[in-house]
Structure formats: C-alpha cells, structure tokens
Amino acid sequence: MCTLLYTILAGLAVLPLFLYLRNPYFVQDVRYTLTCLVIGLRLERVKKSKPLYTMLDCFLDRVKKHPFKKFIVFEDSSYTYRDVDRQSNRIARLLRQRAGLTEGDTVAVLMGNEPAYVYVWLALAKLGCAAALLNYNIRAKSLMQCFSCSGAKVLLTVAELRGAVDEVLPALREQSVSVFVLGQEEQAEQMTEGVKSLSSSMVQQASDLPLDPQLRSKATLKTPTLYIYTSGTTGLPKAAVINHERLTMAASMQAIAGVTGDDIVYVYLPLYHTAGFVMGLAGSIERGNTVVLRRKFSASQFWDDCRKYNVTVIQYIGEIMRYLCNTPKKDNDRQHKVRLALGNGIRADTWSEFLERFGDVRICECYGATEGNIGFLNYIGKVGAIGRENFLHKAGFPYALIQYDTEREEPVRNSRGFCVRVPTGETGLLVAKISQRTPFSGYAKSPQQTDKKKLKDAFVKGDQYFNSGDLLRIDHEGFVYFMDRIGDTFRWKGENVATTEVCDHLIMVECIEEANVYGVKVPGHEGRIGMAALKLKENAEFDSKATYEHVKSSLPSYARPRFIRIQNSLDVTGTYKQMKVKLAAEGFEPSTIRDQLFYLEDNTGYIPMTQEIYNSIRDGKLRL
Ligand SMILES: *[C@@H]1O[C@H](CO)[C@@H](O)[C@H](O)[C@H]1NC(C)=O
Numbered sequence: 001m002c003t004l005l006y007t008i009l010a011g012l013a014v015l016p017l018f019l020y021l022r023n024p025y026f027v028q029d030v031r032y033t034l035t036c037l038v039i040g041l042r043l044e045r046v047k048k049s050k051p052l053y054t055m056l057d058c059f060l061d062r063v064k065k066h067p068f069k070k071f072i073v074f075e076d077s078s079y080t081y082r083d084v085d086r087q088s089n090r091i092a093r094l095l096r097q098r099a100g101l102t103e104g105d106t107v108a109v110l111m112g113n114e115p116a117y118v119y120v121w122l123a124l125a126k127l128g129c130a131a132a133l134l135n136y137n138i139r140a141k142s143l144m145q146c147f148s149c150s151g152a153k154v155l156l157t158v159a160e161l162r163g164a165v166d167e168v169l170p171a172l173r174e175q176s177v178s179v180f181v182l183g184q185e186e187q188a189e190q191m192t193e194g195v196k197s198l199s200s201s202m203v204q205q206a207s208d209l210p211l212d213p214q215l216r217s218k219a220t221l222k223t224p225t226l227y228i229y230t231s232g233t234t235g236l237p238k239a240a241v242i243n244h245e246r247l248t249m250a251a252s253m254q255a256i257a258g259v260t261g262d263d264i265v266y267v268y269l270p271l272y273h274t275a276g277f278v279m280g281l282a283g284s285i286e287r288g289n290t291v292v293l294r295r296k297f298s299a300s301q302f303w304d305d306c307r308k309y310n311v312t313v314i315q316y317i318g319e320i321m322r323y324l325c326n327t328p329k330k331d332n333d334r335q336h337k338v339r340l341a342l343g344n345g346i347r348a349d350t351w352s353e354f355l356e357r358f359g360d361v362r363i364c365e366c367y368g369a370t371e372g373n374i375g376f377l378n379y380i381g382k383v384g385a386i387g388r389e390n391f392l393h394k395a396g397f398p399y400a401l402i403q404y405d406t407e408r409e410e411p412v413r414n415s416r417g418f419c420v421r422v423p424t425g426e427t428g429l430l431v432a433k434i435s436q437r438t439p440f441s442g443y444a445k446s447p448q449q450t451d452k453k454k455l456k457d458a459f460v461k462g463d464q465y466f467n468s469g470d471l472l473r474i475d476h477e478g479f480v481y482f483m484d485r486i487g488d489t490f491r492w493k494g495e496n497v498a499t500t501e502v503c504d505h506l507i508m509v510e511c512i513e514e515a516n517v518y519g520v521k522v523p524g525h526e527g528r529i530g531m532a533a534l535k536l537k538e539n540a541e542f543d544s545k546a547t548y549e550h551v552k553s554s555l556p557s558y559a560r561p562r563f564i565r566i567q568n569s570l571d572v573t574g575t576y577k578q579m580k581v582k583l584a585a586e587g588f589e590p591s592t593i594r595d596q597l598f599y600l601e602d603n604t605g606y607i608p609m610t611q612e613i614y615n616s617i618r619d620g621k622l623r624l
Helices: 002-022 026-048 055-065 081-099 115-126 140-150 159-174 186-190 200-205 244-250 274-287 302-308 318-326 348-358 391-396 447-452 499-506 544-554 581-586 611-618
Strands: 070-074 077-080 106-110 130-133 154-158 178-182 195-198 224-230 238-243 264-267 290-293 313-317 340-344 362-368 375-378 399-402 427-433 454-456 464-474 479-485 489-492 495-498 512-520 529-536 563-566 596-601 605-608
Touching: 026 244, 026 391, 055 081, 055 115, 055 244, 055 274, 070 081, 070 115, 077 081, 081 115, 081 178, 081 195, 081 200, 106 115, 106 140, 106 159, 115 130, 130 140, 140 159, 140 238, 140 499, 140 544, 154 159, 159 178, 159 195, 186 195, 195 200, 224 244, 224 274, 238 244, 244 274, 264 274, 274 290, 274 313, 274 340, 313 318, 318 340, 318 348, 348 362, 375 479, 399 464, 447 454, 479 489, 489 512, 489 529, 495 499, 499 512, 499 529, 499 544, 512 581, 529 581, 544 596, 544 605
Parallel strands: 070 290, 106 130, 106 154, 130 224, 154 178, 178 195, 264 290, 264 313, 313 340, 340 362, 529 563
Antiparallel strands: 070 077, 224 238, 362 375, 399 427, 427 464, 454 464, 464 479, 489 495, 512 529, 563 596, 596 605
16 A cells, blocks of 8 residues: 555656656646637637627726726837827717718728827727728738728728828729728818818817717627738739737737736837737737837847837737847847747748847747637747647647648549548648638638638538648647748748739739739748749830839839749640749749740849849848
C-alpha cells in the first residue's frame, strides 16, 4: 500500500518534467488554452444576451466606466471616452437629419485615419447603420465598383478627398447617391449639385445628447455592421460582410494576445482594413484602453511616437517591421515601452533582427482572413511561425490542410472524389469547416463570389469548407507556417492585389491586346510585386508612355505592374486559364528571359529592363 502511494506521489512529482520533455511549451499552451476558454465563455454569454450586446454597447459601457480616460490620442490632441461619445452623438444627429438615415441603411465611408473616422463609425452604429469602409487609395472605376457592391446610397467623405469623389460624381449621381463632405464649408455646397456639407460648425451646433437605443433595436447577431473590402483570393475587390457576431468575435483578438485595459495601442494601419479597424480600434474598445491614432505609417517617426505617447502595444504587417529594421541605427533604439507587437507576415530573418535591435518585444503573429472563419495565433513567439495548433482551437474550429494542384489550380481529389489531407510537415491548402459556430458570412451582393470560396463535399458528401486560398505547413511540434497564396491575388506592401482588376486596366491601353498579371518574388521582400505578361496588338509596339500614364492614373502604386514582359502569345492551361505559376517562377531576370522586359522606374515610366537594374534590386540597392 505504502509503496503504491509512494509511486503515485513520485509519479506526480515527475509529471511536470514528463510533460515538459514531451512538450516544452506546455505552460504557455495551458495558459493560452485557459485564456481562450475564458474569452470563449464570455463571447457565448455576449452572443446570447438580450437585448443584443454590440460593439457600440461595449463602447458605451466603457464611457460609463471611465468617461475621462483617454480613448484617442491624435497628433497633439487627446479625446476622452466621453468626448468621443458626445462627438459621435452630434454627427449621428446631423446625419439623421440631413441624410435621413434610418436603421438598416448602409453608408460608404471614404476617409483617412483621423478621430472623425471613429466618430462617424460610432454615429452610424448609433443609427443602426452599417459602414462600408472604402480604401481611400482607390480611384475611378475601382472606387465605383467598391461603392456599388456595398449597396450604400450615401457616401461620406472628407474635404481632402473631394477630388476622388468628383471624378466619379456623374456615376454616383446616376445611381442617385447622396454625397456628404465632413469639414466642408457650407458655402461650397452651392458649387456642386448633389454634394452636401457637414461643416465643423454644423457638427458643433448639433446636440450631443445620447441617441435613443430604439433607433437600432432591430439588429440581430447576423445583421451586417461593417463591410470591409478584400480581394480575397479571386477577382475584383469584394465587400466582406462583418456582422455583429463576427465583429465581437474578431475584436477579442487583443484580449487573446494578452493586451490589457492599461495598454496604449499604436494604430497607424489604415482603418479601412481589418487589422487597423477590427484588431486595433475595436479591440481597444473591447479592452477599454487608449489608442494612439496616426494618419499614416512613418518609419522615421515610429519610435519617436512610441516614446512620446508611452505606447505599449504596436501592430504590424511584415513589411513595416522590415522598414523599421532598415532605418539608420540610433542609440535610443531600445528606449521605449513597447512590450507587444501584434500582426501578421513578418519574415523569420526580420523577426530576429527586430528583437536584436529593438529589445524585448513579444511578437505575436496571427493569421486570419477578413472574411475567413479560422485564425491562428503564435502565442509562443516561435520565430517564423504564424500560429500554433491547439486541441481546443481544433475542436472548436475544425480545419484541414489538403493537397493542392498548383498547375490545375484546384484541390486534389481522390478516387472517391474527396479531398486529401497532407501529411504533417507538408504544405497544403488551408480549408476550414463552415458550421453554425464557424460561419462564413460571405460577400455583399455577390452570391457567386461567396460560392466560389466554398469547397463542397470535401471529406463527406454535403459538407462545406471555407477555402482560404493560402498554402500552409504545420510541423511536428504543431507550429503553423505560411507558405504561399494561390489564385488570382498576390500581396504587396500589405495590400492584396487582384490580378484580374489590373488586367482590366492594362487592356484599356491602345497597344495591348491581352494581359496576364501575376506577382513575382523579390529578394529580401515579403509578398510579391506585380508583373504583367502582355500580348500586343498586331504590328503594335509597346507604348511605354501610354501604359505608364494609364497605370498611374487608374491603379494605386502597390498594384502597378513593376515589370512587363512582352510575349507573342500568352500561355493558357488546358482549360484556357492563364498560366501564372510558371511565369511567376521565371521572374524578371533579363539574362534568363528571352522576351523583352520593361521596368517601371518611379516618376519616369517603363524603361527597358537591364542586368544592372536586376543586380541593384537583387543586392537591395534599388528599393521597390
Ligand atoms: C509617459 O510616461 C512618463 C513616465 O511614466 C510620464 O512622465 C509621461 O507624462 C507619460 N507621457 C504621456 C504622454 O502620457
């Protein structure tokens, strides 16, 4: 009896050692699992609460709890939770009165990062309206396309972006859209028909009393509250539907990563993207902390800002971390209070360099698509990984990596017609089961595109999986690595570029008959830069000037093809799909490619590609 007890006790004593030997991340795994459990239970409670508890209600609770706490710090001003609440009340009243907004309407917002962005969003939420967050870099046809697919009847912008709106005004008028310009003086209203002002004085004169919650009483968990644009992995930009359920869930990311209410979060990523808006802004509301908002990223100002505002949490995309590492070294590189960096896409070498240079910052890589129903988080800080498998996560969010045929551009099916899981350690396409708990809310006004992202009959007849379009690898320790992105999109400078959209613009140039756009890897850079293979019209020469002018006026800089390759005919697959994989692999080295190549030089245009240019790019002397 005694011996038995002794054995058990000894066994218990060595148990931690045993667990540690089997899994050196045991403690972190347990802590993470517990955090997820707590947050998961809280989310379940929120989801079941009646009346519906939205992100706005969460904000109003924070206002009640700490009205005088700083919520937004912007340039040299700061705004408390109460300031922001009152200002959004004013704008809500003005919008209700001038635009006649009522519950269920959608308003497209075309604005840069500034406190008013937050007021406007909260104002719309107070009226029960959804906000479609337009990318302010897009112009003309793309802008109209994005606007139209949200179903909005009102466009809200700011005086600085009037130019972009004026360009599409005739098209907007045709669809009887009303345009409101925040910060535009009232006199300007008479000048252009259909463009109304929301001037500062009008805002200040409006009442700041709270709005009646009845105005937004019809919403359910499934009611759309935001539309965030994504080119996903196929085709033109689409508006991913973010309903209340999704926003609440996604806003818990800061909490999962260990951000607290005392943190000061630096938000400089554009608020029209998920990272800035949902993870940054909404996440901070959920935590009740302070947001240091910045108009735009600046590598030279980054750490000065962090020091000036006592920032403790930063967000990043991979490129940003490299830009920071590329700045000249300074003595005060390690003087800051940043303890956590939350983001996606940092390369392993940049990761190590960043830590070495800027000190002990916990880098928390996360993976997730705006419209996706699956995410990963690398809570261990394992360099290079985007996440870690966790049994709880796996049970709650079933997913699989499946074999993918890159030439035929579709998942491999076995003899019974089902998808095939890749063995551990091998690269496969990430698919995630669509279920009640893990819904895929799809794209606004685009059932076809929504359907395209669904993989049906993957493992059993009748099942449905979300096709992430991303190739991942999971190693034997359970770490998840991002390998590549497939399909009609590539990523450059943190933006997804839809190849079909770039194609559509290229073929509008007189000399171009056909275009095939793809992304090529550049040494020392994340993502892929744009390249186009062109077939010219018969007897036509490549008109570098016209191409440059068109590309410059119609595409944001990150989407412009940096390299052009002239071909006599464009390769297509057996099913007449354009071959991209082979071209992308061939890249842009003049010594190995016999076709004529052009390079887009900033502020000049397309010039013939030379070996010198290639070498400068390869050696990092020429920055792209
Ligand atoms: C930052 O922290 C320091 C020391 O804790 C404090 O003296 C300073 O006022 C803070 N700055 C801001 C902008 O809050």
